[in-house]
Amino acid sequence: MKNIVVLVSGGGTNLQALIDAEKSGEIVNGKITCVVSSNDKAYALERARRNGIGTRVIKRKDFQCQRDYDNALVTLLQEEKADLIVLAGFMTILGDGVIKAFENRIINIHPSLIPSFCGEGFYGLRVHEKALERGIKLTGATAHFVNEICDGGPIIMQKAVAVENGDTPEILQIRVMEQAEWKILPQSVSLFCQDKLRVENGKVIIL
Numbered sequence: 320m321k322n323i324v325v326l327v328s329g330g331g332t333n334l335q336a337l338i339d340a341e342k343s344g345e346i347v348n349g350k351i352t353c354v355v356s357s358n359d360k361a362y363a364l365e366r367a368r369r370n371g372i373g374t375r376v377i378k379r380k381d382f383q384c385q386r387d388y389d390n391a392l393v394t395l396l397q398e399e400k401a402d403l404i405v406l407a408g409f410m411t412i413l414g415d416g417v418i419k420a421f422e423n424r425i426i427n428i429h430p431s432l433i434p435s436f437c438g439e440g441f442y443g444l445r446v447h448e449k450a451l452e453r454g455i456k457l458t459g460a461t462a463h464f465v466n467e468i469c470d471g472g473p474i475i476m477q478k479a480v481a482v483e484n485g486d487t488p489e490i491l492q493i494r495v496m497e498q499a500e501w502k503i504l505p506q507s508v509s510l511f512c513q514d515k516l517r518v519e520n521g522k523v524i525i526l
């Protein structure tokens with residue numbers, strides 16, 4: 320059984336999707352053992368507590384430099400015996416120290432079809448604002464492994480979602496979550512926990 324540590328910063332609806340998937344047996348061979356937040360007020364922490372999952376808080380601003388933060392986070396993740404780390408709306412950039420320590424063991428969910436609307440500055444609602452500004456007709460979500468390039472790691476799964484007339488960023492965000500994020504994130508996590516994801520030449524092969 321693999322230990323899944325979920326990193327959050329906000330509302331935690333993707334965390335909830337993972338908790339629900341674990342309860343219904345959709346996550347095979349994996350268990351959420353800890354939720355780590357960058358923000359002690361995150362509602363995601365409440366979701367964890369209600370489900371009997373241990374919580375920890377670590378804030379970037381409590382460390383003088385990226386290296387100190389990275390070292391502290393790696394220590395925390397090792398203490399929690401993390402096999403898989405999931406970034407579920409985690410808004411702090413991870414430094415190379417963390418990424419190297421957990422190579423191809425960190426999964427992020429991003430609310431667009433990468434490589435569109437991703438990279439630095441593209442997070443949360445802003446992604447949907449930019450997508451609507453551009454007038455795209457199809458958007459979606461991407462689950463990917465994290466490497467040193469922001470939103471540039473190997474893609475595990477993607478799911479497309481239609482943009483509809485009259486969409487606001489908020490309406491589109493919810494549709495992308497419901498139709499894509501909350502589905503492909505638990506599926507990707509389950510595949511990882513069953514050792515069904517192999518990374519070759521920067522690409523993911525689902526076995």
Ligand code: GAR
Nearest residue numbers: 329330331332333408428430442443
């Ligand atoms: C989600 O839409 C997630 O894809 C996005 O933030 C939201 C968090 O919601 N993540 C990013 O933009 C990362 N670049 P949640 O806290 O309800 O899961």
